[in-house]
Amino acid sequence: MIPNFTKGGVSDRIATVSPKSLTAADREWREAVASWEAYWGTQPFTSGPVYIGAVVMLIFFVSLAFIWKNKLSIPLMLVTILAILLAWGRNFMPLTNFFIDYRRISTKTLIFKKNLKKILIIGGVVSAIVLFIAVSPSSFSSFLSPRDQEFINQYQAQGYNIDGFITSLVAVRAKMLSNDALRSLIFMLATLLVIVLYIKKSIPKSAFLISLGLLVAIDLIPINKRYLNESHFITKKKYENPYPLTPADQYILADNKDGQGKVLNLTVNVFNDASTAYYHRDIGGYNAAKLKRYQELIEFHLSPEIQRFVSIFQNQPLTMETIDSSLADLGTINMLNTKYIILQKDLMPLLNTHACGYAWNVNDVKLVPNADAEISELDGIDPHNTLVIQDKYWDQKYNDALKSLDTNFQINITKFTPNEINYRYASSKPQIVAFSEVFYPEWEMQIDGQVQPIMKANYVLRAAYLPAGKHEIKMHFVPKIYNKAKPITLTTNILFILLLIGAIVQEYLKYKKNSKISS
Numbered sequence: 001m002i003p004n005f006t007k008g009g010v011s012d013r014i015a016t017v018s019p020k021s022l023t024a025a026d027r028e029w030r031e032a033v034a035s036w037e038a039y040w041g042t043q044p045f046t047s048g049p050v051y052i053g054a055v056v057m058l059i060f061f062v063s064l065a066f067i068w069k070n071k072l073s074i075p076l077m078l079v080t081i082l083a084i085l086l087a088w089g090r091n092f093m094p095l096t097n098f099f100i101d102y103r104r105i106s107t108k109t110l111i112f113k114k115n116l117k118k119i120l121i122i123g124g125v126v127s128a129i130v131l132f133i134a135v136s137p138s139s140f141s142s143f144l145s146p147r148d149q150e151f152i153n154q155y156q157a158q159g160y161n162i163d164g165f166i167t168s169l170v171a172v173r174a175k176m177l178s179n180d181a182l183r184s185l186i187f188m189l190a191t192l193l194v195i196v197l198y199i200k201k202s203i204p205k206s207a208f209l210i211s212l213g214l215l216v217a218i219d220l221i222p223i224n225k226r227y228l229n230e231s232h233f234i235t236k237k238k239y240e241n242p243y244p245l246t247p248a249d250q251y252i253l254a255d256n257k258d259g260q261g262k263v264l265n266l267t268v269n270v271f272n273d274a275s276t277a278y279y280h281r282d283i284g285g286y287n288a289a290k291l292k293r294y295q296e297l298i299e300f301h302l303s304p305e306i307q308r309f310v311s312i313f314q315n316q317p318l319t320m321e322t323i324d325s326s327l328a329d330l331g332t333i334n335m336l337n338t339k340y341i342i343l344q345k346d347l348m349p350l351l352n353t354h355a356c357g358y359a360w361n362v363n364d365v366k367l368v369p370n371a372d373a374e375i376s377e378l379d380g381i382d383p384h385n386t387l388v389i390q391d392k393y394w395d396q397k398y399n400d401a402l403k404s405l406d407t408n409f410q411i412n413i414t415k416f417t418p419n420e421i422n423y424r425y426a427s428s429k430p431q432i433v434a435f436s437e438v439f440y441p442e443w444e445m446q447i448d449g450q451v452q453p454i455m456k457a458n459y460v461l462r463a464a465y466l467p468a469g470k471h472e473i474k475m476h477f478v479p480k481i482y483n484k485a486k487p488i489t490l491t492t493n494i495l496f497i498l499l500l501i502g503a504i505v506q507e508y509l510k511y512k513k514n515s516k517i518s519s
Contacts, residue, residue, distance in 0.1 A: 001057040002133065002177070002184045003223045012038045014172060017226075024175040025168035033168050040145045040173055051223050054130075054184035055191045055215045061126050062119050062195065116199050123192040127185060134181035143173040187219045243278045246345040252280055258413060260358040261339030262436075263349075270306060271298055276342075283336050294438060297460050300375050301332040309333075313343075328354045335383035335458055337436040358413060359423065361431040362387050363405040367394055375459045387434055387463055393455040398465045401430040409433075414472075423473040425466060435462040437475075446474045 014022065015034035025033045085095050133140060144152070148169070155162050194215070198208040234242075245253075252263060263280040264270065270284035277285045283302070312318065312326050327350075330338075334354050341350040364386040368374045377388040406427045415422035421437065439456040445464060446452065448471050457463035466473075 001052065001054055002130065002180050003051045014038045014176070018172075018176045018179065021172045021175040021179065024171040026164055029165045029168040032165055033172050036169060037145070037147070038173075038176070040141065040143045040148065051220070053216060053219045053223075054187040055212070055219045058123060058126060058188045058191045059212070061122050062192075064118075064122060116196070119195060119199075120192075123188070123195075127188050127192070130181050130185045130188060134178050134185060137174045137177040137181070138170075141173075141177070143170045143177075187215060191215055243275045245279070248342045248345050248347060248349045249279050251348050252340050252342075256280070256339070258358075259416070260337065260413060260436075261355065262337050263340045263342065264306070264333065264338050265342040266306070266310065267342055267345050271303075280340075283333065283338050291438065291440075291460075293460055296375065297332065301378055305330045305333050309341075323350070324353075327352050330354070331381065331383050332378060332458075335434070335436065335461060356383055356434070356436060358437075359411045359425075359433055359435045360384065361405060361409045361427070361433050363402055363432075365389055365394070365398075365402060365432060367391050371459070378458060381458075383434070383458060387432065387457040387461075388459070389455055389457050389463065393453075393457075395453075395465070398432060401432045401465055404429055406431055419477040421475045423475075424470075425473065426470045427466065427468055429468050431466050431468075433464055433466050434458070435464070435475075437462050440477075442478055442480060443475055444478045446476075447471050449474075 013034070014036055017038040019034075022030055022034055085092055086099065089096055137143075144166075152162065152166060191212070194203075194208060194211045197203045198205070203211070252261075255261075259281065261281070262283050263276055264283055265273075265276040268275060272286050273284070274282075274286045276282040309326055309330060312322060327334075330352075334352070335356050337355045337358055339352055339355040341352055343350055362385055366377055366381065366386060366388045368377055368388055368390055370390065374388050374390055381388060406429045409425070409427045409431055411423055411425035411433065413421065414424050425433075434457055438460050439454065439462045443454060443462070444451060445454045447466070452464060454475070455463040455465075462475075464473075
């Protein structure tokens with residue numbers, strides 16, 4: 001209802017979003033405030049608000065006057081309230097977790113007149129709320145986000161006096177909210193005026209509809225252009241090749257014949273940049289919906305290992321022995337088969353000879369009772385030889401496979417797609433084998449066509465007991481819910497088609513009957 005109630009995305013700066021509001025800051029602090037984040041909400045990162053529009057929202061509230069006694073009013077209100085509660089996300093986790101786990105209205109003028117008083121009351125109340133926000137914005141927010149508070153605490157801990165900056169920042173953000181609230185109020189009053197004029201027959205229906213359309217457009221377009229404008233359009237050449245190949249990319253593509261060697265790119269923000277994945281299998285990258293299990297691996301092991309590795313380049317002297325020793329110490333990175341580390345885009349990447357490979361056999365397993373113990377135990381193992389597996393995945397019959405390691409064990413990938421991976425292997429003895437792929441419950445493994453269980457190992461990887469001999473392995477994604485829903489969907493579609501055919505036949509027979517009567 002008010003554009004950018006918490007003022008845009010995390011990356012938006014005050015100088016860009018609302019330069020006029022900077023007049024509220026002290027001259028001494030104006031430049032510092034201008035470069036600060038415009039966003040003061042609680043989200044750690046956000047690209048911008050969802051702005052429905054002051055005009056549209058007022059029409060929604062006014063429409064309550066017409067549907068109040070309609071039998072659809074309660075369902076519509078319940079759905080609206082539910083949508084708002086769901087939008088709160090982690091701010092209302094009981095409902096959020098629950099959803100994760102498990103008649104036309106008359107538009108006659110008479111009805112408009114009958115409800116004019118209700119329209120004015122509802123419109124007046126909503127406008128009064130917006131006016132109150134404009135006059136007293138500080139009643140609704142402290143205008144300091146958790147991120148702001150972290151920075152403020154850091155500066156104050158270092159002995160800086162930034163009270164003037166804080167006061168100016170709050171004043172500027174308050175003015176930003178006040179200005180936007182006044183903007184919304186103007187559009188609401190204009191919308192209310194158009195509705196009243198139409199009800200009183202001062203303007204025709206065509207003028208009423210055109211006026212509402214113009215108000216909606218004038219309200220929404222400037223706000224939308226803040227987030228989608230000319231600067232977002234790109235040339236066809238750039239669209240077809242958004243990430244030009246660097247010398248490092250070219251080397252990896254030429255060397256990584258099977259495409260299975262993964263990449264750690266230290267020239268970008270490892271876990272907030274997806275460009276590396278355009279050409280390679282990236283152990284980082286960005287996706288807002290990444291698996292929680294993998295995010296926890298990042299926080300507990302990957303990030304600390306990366307920081308530890310980067311720190312060696314800040315110490316002198318640096319030798320190949322030092323680098324090799326550091327690579328050998330990157331247990332989690334190695335178990336993900338990270339074969340290439342990009343240090344500079346224009347140079348050949350660092351080759352990691354300690355990467356475990358896409359599949360390897362082990363002769364030691366540490367059994368743990370739960371996930372907490374599993375992620376903790378990763379610190380003390382060499383993934384080339386040892387796997388950490390929860391008790392619930394282990395079968396005692398697998399113990400025989402740990403008695404002797406087949407040094408001639410061979411395994412090769414024969415097919416690799418996002419939803420299916422095939423291997424061919426040969427072993428003289430049963431083996432416990434780790435696969436450098438992320439474990440997910442709905443993946444199924446078949447050995448020579450027979451379904452066999454996949455174990456979760458090292459918190460995120462897959463592991464399996466493989467019998468002796470030469471065999472074909474097929475791992476493929478089997479979405480159980482989707483497969484269960486397929487026959488239901490098919491049955492529903494068939495019933496719908498039959499009903500449609502029946503309705504057409506009925507109409508045709510009715511038409512023939514009427515034609516006979518007419519003749």
